[in-house]
Amino acid sequence: MRLTSYLIFNGEAEEAANFYAGVLGGKIENLYRYDSMPSSPEMIIPEECAQMILHCCIIFPGGSMSVADTLPYDKRNFGDRGHMLTLDCDSIAHAGEVYAKLTEGAQKIQCELGEAFFAKRYAEVVDRFGVLWAIMFDEN
Structure with a gap:
């Protein structure tokens, strides 16, 4: 069994996919636009929605995630922190790199990157798209 995330955007999926591929060191695969649907x-x-993203997958070291756009009559949002994507980083330096990228244009930094009682590094960031991320590194 494998768990993956699927994020739905209101016309920002392509921008988000490119951003997340850069943050996570990944690549975009299986990109379909609405105009490819029968x-x-x-x-x-x-x-006006023909070039919006119907589906795409971002493959990165250690996992994958998918993103899509919803059509204008079905607006979505990420709620009030009722979700969180967690990145378990490989090192303190890696946590710092990911944190720096996710905070570019971030809506809010909920918790600055620093040491926590449960991790060598931990942070929470609401990125530019409203997605809440936990960034973590622990040697255990």
Whole structure:
């Protein structure tokens, strides 16, 4: 069994995918846009949404995540901290690198990167897209 995350955006999925691929040292695979869907009377795609992301996967060392855009009539948000993606980093330096990238344009730094009673390094960042990340390194 393997758990992966799937984040839904309101027209920002491509920007988010590129950002997360850079932060995580990954690459984007299986990118599909709405205009690649077979046409059907049940699913009318507005012309302005044709190039939005229907699905894409970001593969990075240690995992993967998927992102997509929702159509304008189905707006989504990440709520009020009711979710968190956790990155278990390989070293103190790695935690610092990821923290620096995720804080670029961040909406909020909930917890500055530093030592915690449960980890050598820990931080919480609400990134530019409203996604809450925990960044962690512990030698255990």
